[in-house]
Amino acid sequence: MPRSLLAIVLVLLVLHQDNWFWTDDTLVFGFMPMGLFYQACISVAASFAWFYAVKKCWPSAHDSEAGAGGES
Amino acid sequence: MIQFWIILGYLGLLLLLGLFASRLFRGTSSDYMVASHSIGPFLLLMSVFGTTMTAFALVGSTGEAFKEGIGVYGMLASSSGIIHSLCFFLLGVKLWGFGKRYGYKTQIQFFRDRLDSDRIGLLLFPILVGLVIPYLLIGVISSGVVMQTMTAGAFPNLFPTDNIATSGGLPTQWGSLLICLVVLCYVFFGGMRGTAWANAFQTLVFMVLGIATFGVIANKLGGQESLWENLRVLGEAIPENRATRADMSKTKFLTYLLVPLSVGMFPHLFQHWLTAKSAKSFKLPVVAHPIFIMIVWVPCVLIGVWATTELVPARPPLPANPNAILPFLVKTQAGTLLGGFLAVGILAAIMSSLDSQFLCLGTMFTKDIVGHYFQRDASDANQIRLARGFIIAVVTLTYLLGLLKPPSVFALGVWCFSGFSSLFPLVFAALYWKRLTKWGAYGAVLATVATWGYFFSDAIGQAIKVGNPGPIRTYTLKLNLGGEAYEIMPVAAIFLASLIAMVAASLLTRPPKPETLKKFFAD
Structure with a gap:
């Protein structure tokens, strides 16, 4: 795994342990508890991180192998 | 009765889909077990997501949020968004490459070759099967319970019970049998292609119905003019211990991060990975999986914590079982039509995991035991016959075990x-x-x-x-x-x-x- 991706995943895992919002009862947008909103943002950030991974760190060695046929 | 007909209509649709997929069957064991490595990015995303999200994603997430508060999202959902995609990226793509190059259909075939050890298969086989069986049982038993609860009142004279919540509903053993037979039909005839198509369809169904249910329940419980206003009223009513993680252990939350690593060793997911048309097919599932988890889980967690507020009517009282919270709210707040569709959504989530597990166990018995020790040169036709026979045996055994209703x-x-x-x-x-x-x-x-x-x-x-x-x-x-x-x-x-x-x-x-x-x- 490239170091940049390893660093991103580690940062995500550290950010996931959000001790700083543990007892924060603020409602984001007036209805969403802060802890839930923050963790939903982690989900979005994970998607961005994996988007970066498939763009910059994709193991191209396997790309030449393709299956027979296809449904998408 | 409407709910019963909606469920039957949905099961009929699934059978049609399975039969249609079987028309594309190429007659080879590779086609039956891994769809001839022909599944593209969208189908792979939907089938893998449907397989990893069980009934727990809808019913269990609401129940857990009801008990523990919003912390369950971080513990079970956002962590999975990071870890599942990590497994697809680090393990899935490589395993797909080896599967394609060396013709593997099961994990054990890979481990036997990689470790130069025949006996590692004998050690791993009972462990993998033993860990999948309880998982299957949960699906089979849940499907019967959902069918009975959601059809309650449809057959008051035929199936009366002492409990008003289930009286007149299809008995659990009949509901489980119906679900097992439908899944068996499309897996038996459609193999992995039928399973992947059915999974994709069912994933769409439970995602769309989950969001629709969220909107309807919010509007009904909030009692205000607009959805936004209802969300605000409900948000303000959430008790502090459910809106925060005040009662949740930080170290338990941290160590829960290891649980989603399980997808790296799920035998049924391994088989789904092998269906990919190319390594590039993995890109969409890797990126979209965390967002899909969020789309399903955030509404369910919110419904769970809303159920702890005083805005939920006192009568009828909330069920004692937290896993019954979502069906209960739908039944009491959303009416029969949406209730029927939500039952379909829950059943879709259950079946989209059951089918892959049935197919996987059938494939493992065929390839890792019979094919490996007794019929090394079995023809393709013979392998398919064996796999189908084992699938019938696994479904029958699981159904019979489910009838015993193991308490824990x-x-x-x-x-x-x-x-x-x-x-x-x-x-x-x-x-x-x-x-x-x-x-x-x-x-x-x-x-x-x-x-x-x-x-x-x-x-x-x-x-x-x-x-x-x-x-x-x-x-x-x-x-x-x-x-x-x-x-x-x-x-x-x-x-x-x-x-x-x-x-x-x-x-x-x-x-x-x-x-x-x-x-x-x-x-």
Whole structure:
């Protein structure tokens, strides 16, 4: 795994342990508890991180192998 | 009665889809077991997502949020968004490459080759099957319960019960049988292609219906003019201990991160990975999986914490079982039509996991036992016959076991995941560590079995002591450091034991043969 991706995943895992919002009862947008909103943002950030991974760190060695046929 | 007909209509649609998929069947065992490696990005995303999201994603997430508050999202959902995609990226793509190159259909075929050990298959087979069976049982039993609850009142004279919530509903054994037969039909005829198509369709169904249910329940409970206003009123009513994680252990939350690693060793997911048309097909599932989890889980968690507010009518009273909260709210707040569709959504989530597990166990019996020891030169037609026979046997056995209604089977869920997670070091090392030996693999598996067995028997002992299965579900370890006791999930200790045993045994034994390493580490 490239170091940049390893660093991103580690940062995500550290950010996931959000001790700083543990007892924060603020409602984001007036209805969403802060802890839930923050963790939903982690989900979005994970998607961005994996988007970066498939763009910059994709193991191209396997790309030449393709299956027979296809449904998408 | 409307709900019953909606469910029947949906099951009919699934059968049609399975039959249509069977028309594209190419008659080979590779087509039956891994769809001839022909599944593109969208179908792969939907089928893999549908397989990893069980009924727990809809019903269990609401129930857990009702009990524990919003913290369950971070513990179970956002962590999975990071870890599942990590497994698809690090393991899925590589395993797909080896499967394609060397013709693997099961995990055990890969491990036998990579570790140069025939017996590792004999050791892994009962463990993998043993960990999948309770998972299957949960699906089979849940489907019967959902069918009975959601059709309650449809047949008042035929199926009366003492409980108003289930009276007149299709009996659980009939509901489970109906679901098992429908899944069996499309898996039997459509093989992996039928399963992938059905999974994709069912994933769409439960995602769309989940969001629709969220909107309807918010509007009904909030009682205001607009959805936005209703969300605001409901948000303000959430009790503090449900809107925060004040009652949740930070170390338990942290160690729960290891649980989603289980997807790396799920045999049914391995088989889905092999269906990919190319390595590039993995890109969409890797990126979209965390967002899909969020789309399903955030509404369910919010509904769960809303159910703890005073805005929920006092009559009829909320059910005692947290897993019944979502069906209860739909039934009392959303009316019969949406109730029918939500039942379909829950059944879709159940069936989209059951089908892959049935097919996977059928494939494992065919390839890893009969094909490996008794019929090495079996023709394609014979292999398909065998796989279909085993699928029928697995469905029948699971259904019959489900009739026994094992009392603590639902509490077993997290234990199954912990077992698979603790075998993660094995699959990771098999792909990335040349020094892994078969003795290292034995060490990992045996350490997992020993520590898992120790903690599990301790949990059972506690359950017997208190007379209910609760401690099996809530079992944690206490780690004493600097005078403080920290609560951690047993998976942390089992995982560590597995890792240490694997590394130590590998380093103490002779390295693998150069030709084996060349086969798996050429690039």
